[in-house]
Amino acid sequence: MNPIILDPTQDPDQDHTNVLHPHHPHHHIDAPAAFKRDIDSDGICWLTFDTPDSSANVWNHATLDQFDAQIEEVHRDSTIRALVIRSAKPRVFVAGADLKNLSTLPPDQLNELLILGQDVFTHLESLRIPKIAMIHGACVGGGYEMALACDIRIASDDDATRIGLPETQLGLIPSWGGSTRLPRLIGVPKALDLIVRGKTLKPHHSKKLGLVDHVLPIENLEAFAKKLALSEHPPLDHHRFHPTQLSPLPQLLRLYTKTTLRNKYPWMAKNPTAPLSAIDVVTRGATRTVEKSLAIEQRTMRELIGTTSTKRFIETFFRKEAASKKLPAHLAEVRTTPITHAAVIGSGVMGSGIAYTLASRGTRVVLADTTPDALANGFTRIRKLLRGGVKSHAITRVQARDLDDRIQPTHETVPLQHQQLIIEAIVENLPAKKALFADLASRTSPTTILASNTSALSITEMAKDVPHPERVIGLHFFNPAHLMPLVEVVTHPGNTPEVIATAIKYIQSLGKTPILVNDRPGFVVNRILMPYLLGAVALAEQLHDPWEIDDAMLEFGMPMGPLRLLDEIGFDVALHVEQTLRAEHGNRLPTTNLLQRLVESGHLGAKNHKGFYRAHHEKSGPQPNTDILKYLTPKSYPPYKEKSDIANHLNQFMQEEAALCLEEGVTATAANIELAMILGTGYPPFRRLLP
Known part of the structure; x- marks a missing residue:
């Protein structure tokens, strides 16, 4: 393989294309094997990424070294006709770089990792056989950068599949070839928009924009990959060029995008930011050779990774990940109850937004209000959200129909014995909420969790006169409920660990981040x-x-x-x-x-x-x-x-x-x-x- 650049201090505009370099030494081959290579009777090599004892595949020194060794074995085996790269994980293809590793490496090892990632993916790209990325699950960051080095990208239409380069949301830029290869694949304007915003997309939207070539059901992926591999003239993406790389378009895009971003986010004018750096990397790299563009990626990434801003973004990411996926330590062993049926009382802006949010994650929801007119207004808001979701590709038309079917409106007093959770979103008035909870207690099971969406009122007071007060809790969603990621889970002294843990686990299942707070006015x-x-x-x-x-x-x-x-x-x-x-x-x-x-x-x-x-x-x-x-x-x-x-x-x-x-x-x-x-x-x- 040919590393792009030996000395990271070299000018990225200096030409290094005539210098040949030896392969990187594989220092981590003794690490637990993360790849399995199978060659079938047709000469197709199926390379499966499966990190031991982990739910995700990530790139670090060890996995990159192992992957490079596998690529070299494929390169040496003249009987192999095509390479298909896949994952054994049920919801993850490759989740990008190991951020914990990345954020703690000393500068020399970080620089080595940046060079290693670029070199390994360039080694993959240089293979003179068809290379197919068979994507199912999250394919983001360094995972998608690897896929960009393949000739063909096919993806499952499963809801777990997400594709993109979200690095700017962490204060970073795609620096293993993503900022270089994506503009050459789909054009500078579209690539710039996706990279600067750090967007990850669903499969069909990814295909529409050109990030993947084919989308099909997961059960058909393997057969289709084989068909592509054995086709007489499979496409090879070696020397990509897109017309939008021609001057002066990249320069004009740089000026326009930077001006727009600074006008929209004035703080960017005085703070070093990944989005502005990404604009420079993409537009400057687009007018240069691949080698020079990759060198610009490296240099910019080294500048960003050491800033306080980037360290804070990464720190926040880990905090959010922990809060979104794990129970607090003192509740880790507590048994939780799955919630499949819920009711939302009040169909105003917050109530309809909460009902939409619950139904979007598969919960069957009774949406109740006192009058047909109030319910009609609530459903008008919900259907507006559905239309917006379809238009923005957040959901498909089929998903929108199914979501709508999961919400059952009623303006009558109905039994709620089968609902595991009730969320009230009525007027912010303590006597009204207490009266509602007294009524709900008579229509629900003793184990039904009764939650208030109050923004400041006392949960302790609401629980006082309710039979089984331990089940009363606060779930404070923020407006708009379907977009805002935070939910304050408000507890009072009478709550049981089971109620608290169940509430937290359910909020996490909605894709939200719960923060556990005590019942104090205004919460946090x-x-x-x-x-x-x-x-x-x-x-x-x-x-x-x-x-x-x-x-x-x-x-x-x-x-x-x-x-x-x-x-x-x-x-x-x-x-x-x-x-x-x-x-x-x-x-x-x-x-x-x-x-x-x-x-x-x-x-x-x-x-x-x-x-x-x-x-x-x-x-x-x-x-x-x-x-x-x-x-x-x-x-x-x-x-x-x-x-x-x-x-x-x-x-x-x-x-x-x-x-x-x-x-x-x-x-x-x-x-x-x-x-x-x-x-x-x-x-x-x-x-x-x-x-």
Whole structure:
């Protein structure tokens, strides 16, 4: 094989194509075998990736070395007519690089791994026989980069199959050939969009965009791979070139995409980011040779991997993975009950969103409300979500139909004995919720979990008068429920470990990330968020241009400014949460009566187009509502002149409240608090909320 570059400090624009290098020494061949090679009577080599004692296949020094040795054996065997690469794992083809290994390697070993990965996949690409990636399950990151080095990619249509290059979501870039080969396969514009956004796609969408060549049922994959391998003229993808590589298109795309990204995410202008680096790598590499493009990948990856930002992104990824897949240590051995039937009470925005979320993962859902009109409005929202899901390729038409069939509407009082879980999503009023739970207790099994979607009210109070109070728990979804990944699982002292563990396990089965919190007003996210929002409202009263506050927080890294967020929440809802928290925390919250005055004057935010912004326009975005200015009393000398001062002032509210949450034991760890804020509010992962 021919490594691309010996010295990583060499200029990537220097030509290395005339230098031959020996094979990498295989230092990890003695590691447990992760590959099995079978050659059938037709001369097809079936190479199966199956990492021992692991549910996933990942790339590290050992597996790359072993894979390279297998490729070399195939290269030496002249009887082999074609190579098919497959996985023995039921839900994973190759899950990319071993991130734990990647994030802890010293610089010299990291550099060796970057070079090794590129060289091994180039070795694979250089084989002069048809190479077929037979994909079933997750094929992401380095897994898909390996598939790109093959001539043909076929994928199962199974729901477990996901394909793409999500590295930018971890603060990295595809650096084992993905940033080089994908633009040459599908064109620079499409590849740039997928790589910069870090998107992973379902099989049929992948085929539509050209990431794979064929999609078919899993039971047909092997026969089809064999048919392709034995065809008289199988396609060989050796010297790919796409017309979009021609100048000046890559240069124009670089300018346009960077400008668009910085306008949409102002914080990127002052922070080193993987998406901006990916734009440079893809567009600069597209106009150079493959060898030079691969060298640019290496150089950029080395720069990114050492940054604090990337380390924080990777750290957050591991926290999210653990919270999304494992029970907390003290519940690890607790027996849980599968939930297949549920009911959602209340078909408003949150109720219909929760029902959609549950049904999308196979749960049969009774959606109940008091009137036919309310139910009709709820189903209108659900069907809008279904149409959007089909349009965006998140679900197929068949899946949309099946999802719709799993939701049963009712405006009558019906028995709910067979539902293992009831989630109430009615008005945020404690007496109303207590009355509902008393009624539900008479219509459900004693083992049915009764959950409240409250954002701030006491679960302990709701459980007081309910028979078997141990089954009452909080499941606080965030809006929009089908998209937001966080669910706060709120417990009270009477809950049993079985109820808590079952709730957590079920939330995980929905593809959500549960954070276990104790029953304290506002829980974690709203408690930390409210002082920040009220601080922004108090500051807005003093500024001639209050919308500068939102600009400051966008530059800080928040996905939405606090004033616009208040518009989306609704001033009336925010005021209710403020009153609940102020009753508990008193003067610790910033003092302002602006929200009260706005609500009394009929200003409710986005819901009635009377907020800090006017109605959101698709092209121009939300426009400032200058009518708000008459409710403000700006100072001649504003307290803050620089946007960074505004951001630091408002961030301090969040930091101080987060520290108090940790001190009071609202949740177990600082990591839980930070993860909840990242997933629930979009708090920038590259910043630390707690020391």
